[in-house]
Amino acid sequence: MSARKGFAGLLALMPMIALGLPLESRVPGGIALLPLGKVEVHHQAPRAWLDQQPVWVTRDRGEWIAVVGIALDTPTGPHTLRVSDGADEKSLSFEIQAKHYPEQHVTLKDMSKVRLSPEDETRALAEIARIKEIRQHWRPTPDADGHLTLPADGLFSGRFGNRRIFNGEPRAPHSGADIAIPRGTVVKAAAAGTVLAVDDYFFNGKTIFIDHGNGLITLVCHLDRIDVALGQSVSSGQEIGRSGMSGRASGPHLHWSVYLNGVAVDPALWVRPTKTGSSGKVKTPSTKRL
Template sequence: MNVRRSLLCLLAMTPMIALGLPLESRVPGGVALLPLGKAGAHRPAPRAWLDQQPVWVTRDHGEWIAVVGIGLDTPTGLHALRVSDDADEKSLSFDVTPKHYPEQHVTLKDMSKVRLSPEDETRALAEIARIKDIRQHWRPAPDADGRLALPAAGRFSGRFGNRRVFNGEPRAPHSGADIATPRGTVVKAAAAGRVLAVDDYFFNGKTIFIDHGNGLITLVCHLDRIDVAPGQSVLSGQEIGRSGKSGRASGPHLHWSVYLNGVAVDPALWVRQTTTGSSGKIRTPSTRRL
C-alpha cells in the first residue's frame, strides 16, 4: 500500500466532525468558535446559551467547541456565553470586533414593496414575527453537520450584511447572500435536514426553511416553485424547488440565509468548497478559521 493510499484510508477512518465547522469571524454577523474543554470518551457534552438561546456544542480535535452565531445588531466588545456541565455553571467571555458592511442600492419598479399600505404593513409585521419564531427553533442532534453547499449555481450578486437602500430609502441590512440565477434554476438543500416550514411571504415570497439540527437553519426564498413539505426529511443536494422572483425582488435570483442560535450569520463562512472573493468570483477558502 503506497503512502497516498494509506493517507486516504486514515482519513476514511477519522471522524469528519472537524470539517463540519464554519470559518470563525468574531464580528457582527459572524461566528465564534469557543473551546469548552477536553472531550472525554464518557463525558457528556456541556450545554451553552447566549442570552436565553441554546448554542450548538460539538466535538472537534478532542475538545468541546461552542459554535456561536453573532447577530448583525450585536454591539462590539465583550459578551458572555453561559456554560453548564451539570456539575458546574460558568460564564465564558468572548470579544466581538467591528466590521464595516458596504451600502447596496436597489431599484424596485413596484413601489408598493417599499412604501407599504396599512394592510400590507400589518401582514408583513405578522410574518416577521413568525419568521423570528421559526429561526429560533431548536432540535438537538448528535452530529449536526456544518458543511454547507451552495443551494444553486451562480455568482454572489448581493452580499450578506450590506446596508440596503430601496429606491433611496434605507432598510434593514441584508440577512443573507443573493445568488444570481435565472428563473427556474434548480435549488438544492445545502445539507441534510428536515423541512421546518414553507410559506409565501410578502417580502420573501415563496420560502423554505430547513432545520439541520442544534440551531442551524437555512432559508431559501424568492422561489418560483416549492417541491417539499413541512416535516419532510431531505438529503444534502436534494432538489427542493426552483428559483424565481416572488416577494420583494428586483429580478430573478435566489436569497440564501443561514441562521445559528436564532440569528442570521454570513453564509460564506459555512460553504466548504466555495466562497467568493471581492470580484464576486467563487474561490476556495484556504483556512478553517479567520
C-alpha cells in the first residue's frame, strides 16, 4: 500500500472538527483567503467586493482577511477583488487555478424528475431564480460564525463539484456534499444563525437555509421534516429537522451546501479530520491547499 493510499484510508476513519477559517483552495468551487492589511493599522474592517457581490472580511491573527467564495463556473486565470478602507479604494489581484471534477452517475426511477413536464419546468425555473436570490442575501454582522460543523454524522456519498449524469443525461454540477444517512436522522445547524428560508422545492425537496452573517449561508435539503420557522434564531448543533429523500433524490440522504458571497463552495473546506473523537463515520472528500 502506498503512503498516499494509507493516509487516505486513515482519513476515512477519523471524525471531523470545525475550522475557524476554511482551508484555502483557489480553484473553481473553492475559497481564496486574501490578506487585506494589519488590524493595528486599519482598525475598522475594510470592505471588499467580487463581481459586485460583497465579500466577508474577518480578523485572523492580527490581519484582516477576505474570505472569498469562487463560483464553480469561474474561469481560470487572474481575478480582481475590489477593496475599500473608507478613504481609498484599491484592486487586489489573485489567481484561480484549474480543477478537474469527476463524473457522478445517478439513476432515478422517477423519470418525471429528469425530463420535466412544462408545468414542472416552469415551477423549477422559478424556484431556481428564488434560490439564487436567497443565497445572495447579505446581512452585515460584527463577524460571522465561521466554525462550521457537519449537520449530520455519516459518509460523504456525493462530492461537491461532481459533474452529475442523471439517467444518462448531463445536468448541473453538484453544488454541495451528500451525506448518506437513514431517513429520520437528526439534522443540526452547522453554526449559529437565523433561518433565512424554508420551503419545499421541486428539486431540493424540503429545504432550510440558515444565514450566519456576512454572506455565509448554509443549506440542508431533501429533508423529511422541518423543525424550524422562518426568522428563527438557531444555535450551533441545534436540531433543525430530520433527513429524508424529498425532491429529486435516488435514496435517503442529506444534501449540505455552503455559500459565500452568493456562490456555492466546497463544504469539505470547512472541516478537517482529527485523531481525536468517537464518531469515525465521516469520510472526507480529498482537499488540497493551494
